[in-house]
Amino acid sequence: MRFTAAHQSLAFSRRMMLVSGAQLALGGLLVGRLGYLSISQNEYYRLQAEDNRVQLLIVPPRRGWIVDRKGKAIAINRSDFRIDLIPEQVEDPKRTLQVLAQLLELGPDEVDRIIREMKAARGYKPVQVAENVPYERYAAVTVRLPELPGVQPMRGFSRFYPAGPAVGHLVGYVGSASAEEYEKEKNPLLITPGFKIGKEGLEEVLEPRLRGTPGGQRVELTARGKLVRELEPKPDRSGNTVQLSIDAELQEFAARRLGEESGSCVILDCMTGDVLAMVSMPAYDPNSFSDGIGRTEWKLLSEDPRRPLLNKVLNSLYPPGSTIKPMNSLALQAAGIDPDESIHCPGGYRLGNRFFRCLGRHGSVNMRRAIAKSCNTYFYAMGNRIGYDRIAPFARQLGLGQKFDLPVVSQSYGTVPDSAWKARRFKDNPRLIERPDWTASDTLNASIGQGWLILNPLQLAVMAGRIASGRNIEPNLLGVHGKPAPLLGLPPEHLEATRGGMWEVVNGDGTAGASRLPLDGIEMCGKTGTAQVRKIVGSQRGQSGDWRYRDHGLFVFFAPFVNPRYAGAVVIEHGLGGARAAAPVAKDVLTFLYDREKAMASLGALEQQWGGTLAERNARRTQAVEAAAAAALRSA
């Protein structure tokens, strides 16, 4: 077939129609696509555009203060200088870092961290270069700002604890949020440079109240991170101030008075349960944690045999020793034993073929004298007469073995044993306990605060407070309470007899006669205790030898004798005895509550022996740590 001009013209029109059709189809596709993007995807892209345009610069809130019952500062914020970097604005990262490292004396570790964070940073998010910069270095950076675009000198805030180690275990410390903490909360505030969260103690537990609400500076930015304008700012709201029941001055005095000992001291208001002091020593300095603790310091702290990282008030458990004898005496009276009934003490108590020793030969002792002289024989005999299952409920009623409702990270609450407990324990783990039934020797051991009985110092203080006031006090750490706690419902004459025994311990010819208060008309009552650290071997009674194996010294107390106000407990680890190590501390701390000058004078004398005040010794220790850290760095 020949292809003619007519054919050609026909073919052209046909193909023109095809091309026009294709054009129409493509045009339709374009309009459809445009409609799809701007109608059905509009919401999504609008959000994306907004995300591009507006960035929120978080303004971290100032952390709430922690103040004591009189409004005195325990934890505050001190303004400091910091240097941040906005990676997007840095023109020559290598040179900028070089200059900064030289001006701020940054170590290679720090420079590595900054480089890492700069790589990860997106948009306008600043990266911290250094915080707590001394003013001279800060000024050195400031004057060179024109040649360091993207470097942001800032005024920031760092947490400051005026009392330092004295409040370490009580308030804990703050630090930058870890990756896990950020994962858990997903709050961008946590990764804002300079922002700290509570890491331990009250700082951790009270985090929601102390944190406050971050402010936001909404800014419009260009793609290159240049600020176009600031949009309406949202002011930050500082965290709330939290008032503690603590008396900061008392707390600090108690901490200083504990000196170089490893121990703890709790003072309660025995009417309301307000915790006035809660000290565990030695303690870390929370200030050095809030600046970021060094490896060397951490190592020193964690290897110290006196365990400065452990809060001994809540997390150390001790056999209470004789300190629970006043509690026993209440149980005995409730079981119908006349406090005037006397028992003969020949220096011990025979149970079957075993002889349980007393500390001396006390002759004929009634309840008062048994407490005053800490006669084991009396409590062996009487305890055995009524059985420990009638004592244990009293122990619990007075707070022993109890977990209190406190804003703390953890409490170890120990054990108040009885027959049911022992049977349960045997069932759970027969290897630890020989037999499931409660024996008379179990009763005897528990009656003098040994054996299964194991408690923390706060419980001892609560016990002393409940005996002192006869009220069911619960320890409070927050706020100041005026209303006395409800009565326990114990017969006043029972309490009278027990308190009388405790009066005699200090003010009669009792075990703590050396620790009478040097005050007119105010008498301290108490009970000493000595807890064995290991089994008595031969004549070795834990009274000498290696520090680690010496007996703990304990003392529970209240004052004054008439209308008691204060109660507490002091535990000195490996202090040899309650009368020798713990009672004098209690004496001075109570003296401080009534006569500061007198107390400070006796403390001054002691601190001279120890080589300076707590603050001085702490400063020296910090210096030593820094020297050690520098040495470690040099050798590395």
Place this chain on the structure above:
Amino acid sequence: MISSAIIPQPLAKLPWRLIFLVAGIAGIGIITLYSAAGGAAQPWAMKQGLIILVCMTAAIGMSWIREETIKQLVFPAYAAIVLMLIAVEALGFVGKGAQRWLDLGFIRLQPSEFMKPCIVLVLARFYELLPTGSIRQWRAIWPAALMIGVPWALILVQPDLGTATMVLLSGLTVMFLAGVPMWLFLGGGAVLAAALPIVYSMMHEYQRKRVLIFLDPESDPLGAGYHITQSKIAIGSGGIWGKGYLQGSQSHLDYLPEGHTDFVFATMVEEWGLIGGVLLIVAFAMVVRWGMSVASNARSRFAQLSAAGLTVTIFFYVTINLMMVMGLAPVVGVPLPLVSFGGSAVMTIMICLGILMALERQQRTRTSLS
């Protein structure tokens, strides 16, 4: 085509409908460029207005050129442009860098830009000279393929994938309209579709990555997919009515790259919304329809094929850009004619329109004569 006693004949005989359309499109472009500069006539809007004015005047001047003159010029022009392409390649080789233009001292010439209308004209002329009966023969195909292939390859290695693609597509369309057997196109399409997976398997890792990013730009929002992602954000966030003139955050805050050149459509739609975008597309569609009608009404084979081919060139220019901007095609660097800032595209389009107007004028005059 306005008939009035007051207006002089030569003026009245201009295709005013087209001129108004083109002026409208260019006006939208200038307004958008004013906004893209952050609300300033400098550095783009003013200059663009000047370019349009000059080129438009030139195009109207071209409308008096006679078809015979064009026919005579076609082959020499084609040869000259191919030579210039070779010259560019040689200069680039000497200068050790990619080069697309020739610097003649007073003007920079981008020969590949001239090739777009020229390939259409030269093929139209070729098919006009080809005896009618030969269209289904081998000799209807290989010279055309060669005429397309040589400049295509030269432009591709510059490298300028966008222009090369447009030259190829315009040329193929002319071949298609000239009546080259259908099986060639269907078969070619089938072979291409079959070859794609093989080509993909032969690609380098980085090339595959580019393909994948084109298919899913969000997978690499900061890298190679950045342009498309930001452009889609600009278009999508405009919604139906747009954010308002001078209110586009994507372009004003520099999130949209090339917001005054290749991605000017995104800049415009962000502020004018779907309404503005559709309006612009419809305006372009009307220009294309006008061109296609010129082709349909053409008397000579050369006029038919070149009118259709030039119109298709304009169509591809617009379509490839819009597809690219809306994420339907890879980013190949094709500007939106008359709207994007820059002289080259305007010049090309005006050459196309000038010749189209010339062809249209001669249709009319002949009609009135017969």
